[in-house]
Amino acid sequence: MDDPLALRPGYALRRAANAMMGELSARLAPIDLRIAEASVLLLVGDRADMTASDIGRVLDIQRANMAPLLARMDAAGLIVRAPIDGKSRAVVLTADGLVRRRQADAITQEFERDLMARVPIDKRDGLVPALNALWR
Amino acid sequence: MDDPLALRPGYALRRAANAMMGELSARLAPIDLRIAEASVLLLVGDRADMTASDIGRVLDIQRANMAPLLARMDAAGLIVRAPIDGKSRAVVLTADGLVRRRQADAITQEFERDLMARVPIDKRDGLVPALNALWR
């Protein structure tokens, strides 16, 4: 397809991200995970010291939007909350959550291999550092 | 900030795209344009032969979502519709639309220069080709 905007970095970045998100969503659907939920599982891992606010700060998700996200994961039996003090609670993966995390890890790693395989080999190593330079 | 997910290509791509979109939205706000609207202006240019369906196919926007998008641009005086045949109409930029297009072009080109300046110089040339390989 002829697309005169494809030379523009911002446009190419948006289209690439949209395509990636759509495909990743489809690959996570069989294990009933959304992308944000998989991110939480992979970030928290086997730690037991991250609050909802901590997770939100790392993943750039507002506190207010963490509440329904974690409520859904709680209802799905993936996480529990462990009191830290009177106002904070740690998000901790359940046994089911740890299993789901391993599945999500396998799916995302295979997905990332497939993604990078589409990139010309001489441009592969530079891609992730270049992307991270745009926001970190 | 320590972010163990930053090494993952999909995650880095999403974060970079989100940061880019947020900044571009802010830069387009002063001329009262959303990103999708600026994309339409830049794509159509001074052509007079693209229908709403054509534009949607190039930009990957559903026909049903083109209707309110173009209605808004029509109401803002940026475009008009020129009948092609009994069922198709070309989207044509008005004089105001052409002015806004030049402004959007200037803003986006400066934005893209600023974006690329953040990327280590040895990784710049490979970025856009690598991104386009992920979706084209």
Added chain:
DNA sequence: TATTGTTATACTCTATAACTATA
């Protein structure tokens, strides 16, 4: 038959404001 344009609708993601309770 396929395509164009449109309306209606619903879902997701995101952003802000406001509130309570605790550090």
Added chain:
DNA sequence: TATAGTTATAGAGTATAACAATA
């Protein structure tokens, strides 16, 4: 005072279904 957690709400963006009119 600042932070954690929560609720409510509104705005975008996006997806599907359905319809009339025309190629």
